[in-house]
Amino acid sequence: MHLSEIPQKLGQTRTVLLLGASLLAMLVFGMFLANADRGQLVDETRQLQHSISNLQTENEQLQTQANQLDIKLELAEMRAEQLKQEVVRLEEVVFNLQKDKAFYQHVVAPETTQDGFFIDGLELFETTTDGYFKATMVLLQQRAVSAIVRGDLKVAVTGIQNGKHRILTSDDNAILPEGNVTYGFKYFQPVTLYLQLPENFEPESIEFTTTVYQYKRRRG
Template sequence: MQVQSDHDQPLETRLNTQQQELDMLRQHLAVVGSGEKVAQQANEQSRQTIKLLEEQVFKLQQDLAFYKGVLAPASRREGLRIRTFELQATETPRLFRYKILLSRVGKDDKPLQGQLLVSVEGRQGNKAASLELAGLTQGLAEPLEAKEIPFTFKHFQAIPEGGRFAELKLPEGFEPQQIKVRAQVQGEKPLERTFKWIDQE
């Protein structure tokens, strides 16, 4: 029996060694798993922070638009203003985030009502091309249902609402140059503003 025990000793040693290695691997896996959870939590916290900051910026923009409208010189034409068309590149090629900001000048508290028509102008091949924003949002998270975007507001409005960003995707082969935003307010002449496309370098 002693000979058998001596023969089994190396196996027991190997088994103990492998058991220790297995325990170490389990501990390492647990650490990696917890690290991934921490990373996921950090990413989610970052998303929540960005959302909160966007909402705060939106509220400040609302307040600023209100005070600018109330305090604007009487000589300035009152009414709708197309303030900005914000555009941001994403990590996905040809996919962009956008937001439109509208405001008004004047003390009138009666809501402004109207429609926006937004198009991206550029070149498709060797020809000039104009693509409606609604068509560039189809198949994405928040597609526009119609080419006209309705709006109703007193002092300030963001599209989409709440200061968030929506998405648009350019088709292959299309080279954008500018964005044209045309606003039609009931009972007024159309207002139009053009924004240069962002540098994608």
Template sequence: MARKVKGSKQYRMKVVPHRPILHGVFSVLGVALLVLSTSAGAYFAGQYQLSKNLDDKTRAHAKALDEVDRLRAEIEALRVRAATAEQSVAIGEQASESVRGELVAKENQIAELRQEISFYRGIMAPSEGSDGVSIGRFSISEAGERRYQYKLLVQQSAARHQVVTGAVRFTIVGQVDGEPRRYALADLSSQVESESIPLRFKYFQNIEGELQLPEGFVPEGVELSLKSSKRKGFNIDQRYGWLVQQS
């Protein structure tokens, strides 16, 4: 039995049972609550940052779309300008082509008029030598794929009234693979049966037809040889370059 000491303060003592398991449970719960609160804070912070990043990306995407629309509008405007420029160039080319065509037509008309003047001058004016016989005009024009039309006019001065008789030989000269080559008109035209074309006229005679050039042959010119059937008649040799008139 405890003894009391007189004059001293007495304290009540209480015996508390020792429970180590319960203390451990509370410790674990505290740690768990701390972890949960930390995780929740990190989660909400992450969600906030993610939302912010998404907003930034959304704004950047919208800005990029606006830029794409602007560039598309500029491209369309450039296409319109390019089409307008091409149309203007085409119109200019058509106008230039039309002018060139008119110039060529005028030049052909002038050439024909000059030939007509030369023809009538040759007929009306006396000619010295060759019994008054001369070549009035000669021309070659396109008639198709490697096909050409030739026209030859042989004339006599009007001061002479006798009938001219003789023959003309028509030779096309050129190259094949760099080598010289000659063809008689009869070799290139089905309308001519012999190398010599007969001449018989009083004032003039027209000789015309078509010829077909063989593949690989590059024409360079035409040689014309006119000879009278008389012993002391005309003898004319003339060479022309391969100048093709526009039809």
């Protein structure tokens, strides 16, 4: 090798070293960036896992609260049903007490009531014949000094026929095949009557009216 070639060789070596150093620096910088990105991804992953854990905990708490509310709702519905049944029972008790009170008031202390009589124990049955109903009741005297009361018991039935409200009376519509009920009693009189209602008539209520006569005088 001539002395003149040494500077040329040194220049080439310097260039190679610079390129190597540059490549090494780029490699180190790339590894640094990769580690930085990896660390950021790890942090983000941890944050996401923490958020997921919090959401799972919150979901479990909400599910527990929902289950508790379902149980409370079921208990409230059961209590409401019990109260409803209790109200129905008490209404029945009150009705029976009022009925007993009315009966004893009219029988034992009729002087506290108005003239005439009252109807007790009314029961209405549908017979095996279409449109025919059977009614049973007891007519009870109301006056303290019981004398025979007389009169005719008339009937009016309110209901729906072909979608229209209608009132049928024993005077105008012949709903009593045997005619108006004629009564005459001193203390009480059992009564049985039959109602004949037209086709497609749906009864809703029944009303009795009469003019009471005592000693040939009108009493109520």
